Amino acid sequence: xSESDDLIQIDKMSIDQAAGAFVMIAGAIGSLLLVIWQxxxxxxxxxxxxxxxxRRPPNEEELKTLANEAKELKNKTNKMNKKEDKxxxxxxxxxxxxxxxxxxxxxxxxxxxxxxEKEKEKIIDEKLKELI
Numbered sequence: 643x644s645e646s647d648d649l650i651q652i653d654k655m656s657i658d659q660a661a662g663a664f665v666m667i668a669g670a671i672g673s674l675l676l677v678i679w680q681x682x683x684x685x686x687x688x689x690x691x692x693x694x695x696x697r698r699p700p701n702e703e704e705l706k707t708l709a710n711e712a713k714e715l716k717n718k719t720n721k722m723n724k725k726e727d728k729x730x731x732x733x734x735x736x737x738x739x740x741x742x743x744x745x746x747x748x749x750x751x752x753x754x755x756x757x758x759e760k761e762k763e764k765i766i767d768e769k770l771k772e773l774i
Contacts, residue, residue, distance in 0.1 A: 729773060736769050 655663070700708070751759075 732773055733770075736766060
């Protein structure tokens with residue numbers, strides 16, 4: 643075997659393959675910088691001596707404001723959940739007596755039965771409108 647057979651031969655790249663390789667490398671570097679920048683540790687970024695950035699952990703004031711915002715958000719979600727639970731309970735109260743397992747009907751309904759069903763539907767609609 644000659645020396646040229648031992649070397650790895652690489653085919654020439656087309657322009658779209660070169661662009662894809664560039665995009666993948668840039669994405670990898672960008673995601674690494676993003677992880678470093680979003681971390682709460684102290685770090686300095688010196689990118690080719692063009693600019694210098696510094697990331698420090700939040701101070702006590704920032705932590706307090708973040709904690710207050712989290713508490714407010716939690717209170718709002720709790721209030722919304724309570725209102726939703728009340729509405730669901732009222733809906734269950736309204737619809738619970740109406741839920742009945744009926745066997746298939748072999749005889750057509752009478753006009754009296756149809757009128758009763760319409761009245762029940764009206765009552766249910768009125769109660770739902772009151773809730774809203």
